[in-house]
Every structure is written in C-alpha cells, then in structure tokens.
Amino acid sequence: MNAPLPTLPQPRPSVTAIEAYVPGKSAATGGAKVHKLSSNETPLGPSPKAVEAFKAAASDMFLYPEGSARVLREAIGRRYGLDPEQILCGNGSDEVLHMLAQVYLGPGDEGLYSQYGFLEYPIVIRAAGATPVVAPEKDYVADVDALLARVTARTKLVYLANPNNPTGTYLPFAEVKRLHAGLPSHVLLVLDAAYAEYVTRNDYAAGIELVATSNNVVMTRTFSKIHGLANLRIGWAYAPSAVIDALNRVRAPFNLNGPGIAAGAAAIADAAHVDAAMAHNSRWMEWLVKELTALGVPTTPSVGNFLLLHFASQGAKSAAAADAYLSARGFILRAVGAYGLPDCLRMTIGSEEANRGVVDALKTFMAGGK
Numbered sequence: 251m252n253a254p255l256p257t258l259p260q261p262r263p264s265v266t267a268i269e270a271y272v273p274g275k276s277a278a279t280g281g282a283k284v285h286k287l288s289s290n291e292t293p294l295g296p297s298p299k300a301v302e303a304f305k306a307a308a309s310d311m312f313l314y315p316e317g318s319a320r321v322l323r324e325a326i327g328r329r330y331g332l333d334p335e336q337i338l339c340g341n342g343s344d345e346v347l348h349m350l351a352q353v354y355l356g357p358g359d360e361g362l363y364s365q366y367g368f369l370e371y372p373i374v375i376r377a378a379g380a381t382p383v384v385a386p387e388k389d390y391v392a393d394v395d396a397l398l399a400r401v402t403a404r405t406k407l408v409y410l411a412n413p414n415n416p417t418g419t420y421l422p423f424a425e426v427k428r429l430h431a432g433l434p435s436h437v438l439l440v441l442d443a444a445y446a447e448y449v450t451r452n453d454y455a456a457g458i459e460l461v462a463t464s465n466n467v468v469m470t471r472t473f474s475k476i477h478g479l480a481n482l483r484i485g486w487a488y489a490p491s492a493v494i495d496a497l498n499r500v501r502a503p504f505n506l507n508g509p510g511i512a513a514g515a516a517a518i519a520d521a522a523h524v525d526a527a528m529a530h531n532s533r534w535m536e537w538l539v540k541e542l543t544a545l546g547v548p549t550t551p552s553v554g555n556f557l558l559l560h561f562a563s564q565g566a567k568s569a570a571a572a573d574a575y576l577s578a579r580g581f582i583l584r585a586v587g588a589y590g591l592p593d594c595l596r597m598t599i600g601s602e603e604a605n606r607g608v609v610d611a612l613k614t615f616m617a618g619g620k
C-alpha cells in the first residue's frame with residue numbers, strides 16, 4: 251500500500267489569490283545597446299555625493315545599521331521642515347505600503363484604490379488578508395466621487411498614487427482634500443507621492459499639509475525616482491505620531507542598510523542634482539509628447555517622469571507589436587496589460603539618446619517599416 255502523501259504547508263488563501271507583481275523588463279531581445287525605460291528610474295543616475303557617502307559607509311558593512319535610520323530621517327526633516335519623529339523609513343516605499351496594510355487591514359476589511367492605481371495596492375491589501383475594492387476612473391484620472399461611493403463600513407484604508415503610475419495623471423490638492431473630507435475619520439488615506447518631485451503644477455501638493463492637519467492621512471515618498479537610488483531601496487512616510495508608533499511595532503528592526511541611509515541623506519541634501527533631473531524631465535517630456543503626437547501615438551497628459559503611450563488595439567500597430575519592435579532595438583518600455591491597459595506602453599523619460607532613439611524607431615514602426 252502506498253504511504254499517504256504528506257500534507258504540505260499551505261499559504262493563506264488570501265496569499266494564493268495574489269497576482270504576483272511583475273517588474274518591468276531589463277533586457278532587450280536583440281544585441282542592441284539597452285535603454286531601460288521600464289521602471290521610471292532617472293537617466294541622470296544618483297548624485298555623486300550620494301555615491302561618495304555610500305562608498306564611505308561601505309567599510310562598516312559588518313555592523314548592524316542604526317535601526318531607525320535616524321540620520322536619514324533628520325536629513326528628510328531638514329529638507330522639508332518636518333519633525334523626524336513623524337518620519338518612518340522603509341526598504342523602498344513598497345515596504346511602507348506593505349506595513350500600512352499589515353497594520354490597518356485584516357480579514358473582513360476593505361482596502362480601496364483607483365482603477366489604474368499602482369499594482370502594489372491589491373497585492374498589499376490581499377497580503378494583509380483584506381479585500382481590494384476598485385473605483386473606476388474617468389479619462390485615466392482618479393475619480394473622487396467614485397472612490398467615496400465605494401466606501402463601506404468595512405473600508406479601513408484608501409491608497410491614492412498622486413501622481414499615479416502608470417497613467418501619469420494627478421489630482422489637484424483641492425480634490426485630494428475633498429476625498430479626505432468625505433472619508434470617515436477612522437479610514438486611513440495613504441497619499442503615495444513617489445513622483446511628487448517631478449510635478450510642476452501649482453494646484454498640486456504631495457500631502458504634507460494634509461498630514462500635518464489631520465489624524466488619518468499618511469504621505470509616502472521614495473528615493474527610487476528623482477534621487478536615483480532605486481537599487482538601495484529607500485522610501486519613507488510622513489504620518490501622525492500614532493501611525494508612526496503603530497508602524498514601528500511591525501517594522502523589521504534593521505529594515506534599511508547603513509550605506510543606503512548615508513547615501514539617502516546625501517542625496518536629499520543635493521538640491522542641484524534634483525533640479526537638474528527635474529529640468530531634464532520637463533524638457534524631454536514636452537519634446538516627446540510633441541513628437542509622439544505627430545507620429546500618431548497619443549499620450550496621456552503626465553506630470554511624472556514617464557508617459558503612457560496609446561497604440562491600436564490589434565494588428566501591426568498594436569502595443570504588443572510596438573513593444574517587440576522597440577525591444578529588438580534596445581528600447582525597453584513597460585507593457586501595462588496587467589493594469590488593464592493592453593493597448594498601452596509606459597515609457598520612462600530617458601536620456602536624450604534614448605528619447606530620440608524611441609522616436610526614431612517609432613517613426614519607422616508607425617510607417618509600417620521593418
């Protein structure tokens with residue numbers, strides 16, 4: 251008689267229900283020089299001061315880091331005029347988004363987000379055992395009324411990426427305040443401002459003022475985008491003291507590493523590097539929109555460091571065909587079918603060479619050339 255099969259450890263059903271996050275590609279299909287435009291990294295790279303600080307801290311790698319990332323929290327505090335005690339750092343803002351779900355959501359609760367919102371949200375909501383609820387958007391922009399209409403007695407947390415990835419659209423601060431005003435006071439509003447530094451609109455605010463004047467708002471930020479430190483995994487939250495206290499209870503004791511903390515502190519103090527990245531982005535965003543529109547590739551108006559390009563739904567000029575065509579030439583864009591946008595590709599604003607290269611390649615592609 252065969253021995254009965256052993257029962258294997260089983261993940262919680264809410265974990266099995268998660269569709270694992272698929273990061274942007276990083277390799278081209280052909281042998282061409284690779285321009286990675288799939289993860290919204292900066293073409294300017296990190297501040298040289300951050301690299302120096304990283305190297306100087308490297309010889310201490312045998313020591314545990316200071317657990318609360320105090321030096322980094324103080325540097326962030328200086329930059330934005332915030333109390334470091336109300337800042338919590340994470341291993342990327344991804345970790346902060348996870349911690350928020352872990353702390354404020356559980357089975358039976360609902361986490362709310364917007365139709366084309368960042369795909370981490372359903373993952374972290376499910377990972378906490380809660381139920382993701384999605385509100386439809388209008389013209390690829392989060393819709394405050396639709397979000398508020400989906401708030402129930404079970405809603406505990408709302409994630410809003412502002413600006414949003416992958417659409418690049420944003421909600422003016424007045425709309426964010428209207429969303430907040432419509433939420434019950436026990437619902438936590440998480441303003442994910444990963445791309446805030448790129449925004450040049452004067453009706454936009456990342457959320458510092460709203461955090462400071464309420465008890466149920468958190469703003470998250472990252473060093474992965476304009477600061478060029480994606481590889482070091484550094485993010486942070488500015489939140490009411492009670493939220494920081496709760497997050498610190500679940501935070502892994504040494505969730506950031508020493509060289510990362512040192513590099514982050516140097517990066518945020520290097521205003522000239524940030525300004526250069528912003529200027530580069532604004533210049534090339536404007537150029538790309540104009541060129542792509544002229545080629546018959548419409549883009550969604552974006553305030554971030556990336557663009558959503560729209561292609562035909564089928565045939566030789568589809569997003570999938572464009573993706574294959576560009577990949578073979580070394581231009582790696584982000585397919586966004588997982589976001590429910592199968593006819594689109596997301597493109598990071600790259601170096602001059604990359605931007606011109608994509609436009610040149612798409613010129614031939616759209617003309618039906620090989």
Ligand SMILES: Cc1ncc(COP(=O)(O)O)c(C=O)c1O
Nearest residue numbers: 342343344411415444472474485
């Ligand atoms: C809207 C948004 N939030 C958060 C993140 C996570 O960034 P990180 O974990 O690198 O800080 C990203 C990264 O792409 C993002 O687009």
